Amino acid sequence: MINTIKYEKFVNQLKQFIEKEKLQNQSTLGKILKVNNEIIDVSLKKPIKLPLNTHLEVNKIQCTLHKNNQKNIQLKTKHPQHFQKNQTIKINNIQQDIILSKIQQTLTNIEENKINQENKETLKTIINQQKTTYTQKKYTNKKLNPKQEQAVKKAITTEKFHIIKGPPGTGKTHTITQIIRQLYQEQQTILLTTHTHIALDNILEKLDDIPQQDIIRLGINEKIAPTTQKYTLQKQLQQHPKYKQIQQLQQQSKTTITHNNKQTLLSKLINKIINTEEIKIQQLQEKEKIEEQEKTREQIEKIESQIQEELLDNAKIIATTVISSSNYLTRNIEFDYTIMDESSQIPVYLAIIPLMKTDKFLLIGDDQQLQPISNKNASYFLNKSIFNLMIEKYPKNHTFLDTQYRMNEKISQIASKLYYNNKLKTHESAKKKQIQLTNNNYYLLDNSTITFIDTTNTTYNEDVISGGCQNTHETLLILKIVEALIDNQIREDDIGIITPYRKQKLNIQSHLRKHKYNIETDTIYRFQGREKDVIIISFCKSSYKSLTTFQKKFLGNTNQLNVSITRSRKKLIIIGDYSLLSTDENLKAFLDSISPLDMIYLEDIIR
Ligand SMILES: Nc1ncnc2c1ncn2[C@@H]1O[C@H](COP(=O)(O)OP(=O)(O)OP(=O)(O)O)[C@@H](O)[C@H]1O
Ligand SMILES: [Mg+2]
Structure with missing residues (x-):
């Protein structure tokens, strides 16, 4: 009940x-x-x-x-x-x-009892406290580590849902592809849905062994990666046997137009010479032409929607972002499984759209990484990410992927200690990842894994501007580091710059442009799910006077900190004012985890 x-x-x-x-x-x-x-x-x-x-x-x-x-x-x-x-x-x-119309539609379906028994059970698990059990099945896979294997096993044997928590680089995407393969073999239909198009493409790119016609990718064409365009309805439509009929109609329509045009020209000529009768004929012909075109267009549309329906009916996997998971094409389709990646970024009010279309569901994410941007019109419950809500309610129904393959061990140890109760391990293959230097003459750059450049007791203060924060001193320091990295054969594409402030992002970008560097610089929200060999973080703030409570909270947000530091594979460079940043307990915990040997005290250098 x-x-x-x-x-x-x-x-x-x-x-x-x-x-x-x-x-x-x-x-x-x-x-x-x-x-x-x-x-x-x-x-x-x-x-x-x-x-x-x-x-x-x-x-x-x-x-x-x-x-x-x-x-x-x-x-x-x-x-x-x-x-x-x-x-x-x-x-x-x-x-x-x-x-809003999709949320409204989902709500109407719930209220008017248009959802099936399985959807009602899903609602219960979200709103109430509802246990889920697992059946028995053997499953082994040499491509997976023990925790990943366990995650797949739970996913394919759950009677309702399962949660997979994966810190950065622990193989969430890799595990999802194995779950999909297994469910596909068991002839289960799947709605694969994520917060962003990129995450969706990342998964689809690894599913090349599944026949193309069994996967449909929905979404706006320009947002879909070229590598997965082959799965779009438009592309699959063109390969359907009935598509020839559409081509014939299009051809026919073209011939009619040119034919009619010739007649119109001819009648115009005669018209000039004689009478109004011809005008009437011409008008009639024009009308006929339009009617004919309209008829052909309707025929084409009819065949198109028949093919689309057929394609969607036969597809085993439909991949789409959460927002597009219910549209006019999919509104009546029910799935055996919904797999939701990046679900720690999806608020409950959006998550219910795909969840009301499925029997079972899998939530993949990480409650220690970025959360949805809070919407002030939504309640606390609706704003919460579906991942956090469920993992807090059902801690026993989750598998923790414990081995990361991305970062040098030194970076992952900090994240492990601060955010994962020391439970995050590093795979052998990643432990010693390091940048290789060919020129050791730069005082701001060595091949250690972490460098903190402390601007305490220097005049490296933020600029005096109104609204937001920018710090040109830090920007110029970044330029020097970039110059050193490039001189050491590190590719621009392998470097990323992160800052909490939009103004500072623009400031860094404009300076980089002036020097013709093409280096990705952004706030943390654009970097989630991404990685670079070298990451530079510019904290920007250095004056306590202008540090409001909000900014303090924002700077010390552990989820943002965690994501910022775990983007780098080989080297992490942090620029900031220790005396100011350490007034926040989360930032202090992070900065104090960095060895004093990895600190550069700028005041000693510029003195
Ligand atoms: N069991 C495994 N054996 C070997 N390599 C693996 C294994 N699992 C994952 N990897 C590799 O580790 C890297 C990270 O995996 P993946 O992208 O799936 O992680 P993720 O958790 O999705 O990362 P992100 O936090 O960026 O979303 C990839 O190069 C992947 O091929
Ligand atoms: Mg991933």
Whole structure:
């Protein structure tokens, strides 16, 4: 039995969330200042707080947010001909509208009892406390270490769900591919879903041994990696035997158009000479032409949707991001299994979309890595990541992948001690990973695994600017380190720079550009799931006076710290002011784990 009070509370929280989001998401009015090719300058009545590249619907035309300076924004569109100077426009956040309509649909299905018994059981496990059991089955796999093998075994024998916790580089993706292979052999249908397109592509790229037609990748084409484009509906459609019919119709339609065009030209000529009768004939012909085209288009669409349905019906694995897991194509499909990677970044209010389409589910993630960005319209429960919620509720239903293959042991030992109760081990193959230096003459660079450059007692303070934080001194230090790395034959592509502040990110990027370096620099959110040989972290802050409580919390957030340091395979360079950073207990614990031998005290050098 589902607990009625908890169920109603859950439904009410979802309803309130949708209502608040809709209110906040009402359309914004603006006036066009300039149209310059595909870029449109707009002045707004009130500012919109949306990230760049958000998809927007402007007077029903698709645009993206190109620049956002409070009340002045720039839009980008492929259809600038629909816009002109001084025009008043209505801007809708279509991306959010679509997400909300999917949550709403899921909620309606729950409320109107349109979900099956298995989905009800899933709801119970999320809302109540519901035990799950495992059946017996033999499973061995030489490609997996003992914990990975155990994770697959639990995944294929669970009666409801299983959780796999994997610190960085412990083979989450590798294990998922083996789970998929096993379930595929057992003829189970799978919804493979992740938070990002990249994570999805990472998994699909490793499933080449499964026949192409058994996997369908849904999503917007430009977001899908070239290596997995072959799985898209569009590509599979073109290989279907019935696709010839579509091609014939397209050909036929082209012939009709040229044929009709010739007639129109001819009639125009005669028309000039004589009478209005010809105009009528011409109009009639035009009408017939349009009707014929319309008919062909409808026929093509009908065949297309028949093929699409057939492809989706026959597919064993459908891969899509969480948000797209329920669309007009998949809304009626139920799966035996849902596999959700990166589930520690997926809030409950989104996770329910794919979870209401499946019998069993597997959550893969890490509660010590990045969590969803909190939405102020959602309750604490709805904002929580589905992974954290479930692992806290059901600690016994998880397998911990304990061996990492990515980092030098020194880096992983710090993460292990601080965030994984000393339980994270390093595989032999990774223990001694190290950069090779050919020029040892740089004082900021040696081949040790970790270097902390301490700016305490120096004038390396942040710039005096309003809003955000940037520190040009640290940026110039980074430039010197980059120069040393490049001189030592380390490729730009193997270096990454992470900073907690957007302003500092832009500052570093602009300095790198000036020196023609092409090095990925970003805030931590863009680096989750990624790795580089060398990672440089710029903490940026150095003045206690301007360190607000929020910033303190943000700088010392252990999940962000954990992800930042575990991106590097061979070398980690940290720049920061120890006296300031160590006022935060989490940062102090981290900095104190670094050996004094790995510290560079900048004040000694620049004195
Ligand atoms: N059992 C194994 N034997 C040999 N190599 C392995 C094994 N498991 C994982 N690896 C290797 O370790 C590396 C990391 O694996 P994978 O990408 O699956 O980890 P992950 O946990 O998904 O990492 P991330 O935290 O980046 O998402 C890969 O190169 C993978 O091939
Ligand atoms: Mg992975």
